[in-house]
Amino acid sequence: MIYEMRTYDLKPRSLPKVLERWAEAIEYRKTLSPLGAFWYTEIGPLNQIIHVWPYPNLEERNRVRAEAVASGKWPPKASEHIVQMRSEIMMPWPGSPELPVGKVGPFFEMRTYTMSPGDQPKVQKAWNKVLASRTKISPVIALWFSEIGGLNKFVHVWPYASLDARMAARQAALSGGIGWPPTPAADEPQFATLAQETKILFAAPFSPLQ
Secondary structure, eight states: OEEEEEEEEEOTTOHHHHHHHHHHHHHHHHTTSOOOEEEEEEESSOSEEEEEEEESSHHHHHHHHHHHHHTTSOSOSOGGGEEEEEEEEEEEOTTOOOOOOBOSOSEEEEEEEEEOTTOHHHHHHHHHHHHHHHHHHSOOOEEEEEEESSOSEEEEEEEESSHHHHHHHHHHHHHTTSOOSOOOOTTSOOOOEEEEEEEEEEEOTTOSBO
16 A cells, blocks of 8 residues: 655635635546545645545556546646645555544644654654554554655654644653653664654545544
């Protein structure tokens, strides 16, 4: 399984029209392959939409996208509202849950860490030691490393019922003695986090993940 994560920067105040155009086109597109999630930013970098598409492999992604474009029904007619587009292929690490369907939010925190090159195995090892304890406090729905696009990125997505619930969960994780945030033991190879970004997202009405 791979996930294509497409991030579009929009012109200010264009989000309602973009969502309208997507709602008009998405039912056809879902006949070719499922939509995983469609979010828009509420806190963090504003005027962004993020749509996630699961595929079994890159070959199927290429086939589906070619068929969608050839139909003339895709992409949605919203290009005049788009400033910039980015596409990244994300690989879920072993044990990452598949994106769920249904109501698990409505607030989603997407955290993106840029790691030092070659540090992915070290990150996974440190996280795997404490992840079970952390997810007892609140669930995680994605643990992905970038494979194509911006490299050395680690993306993790956490759903919350409210911003207050987010703050409470983070405080419980930091003060609960579970070793959060994950760090290697002193006698283990260390990893370096070069940059961090967080976004609070809401789901579009047509997103299967709410």
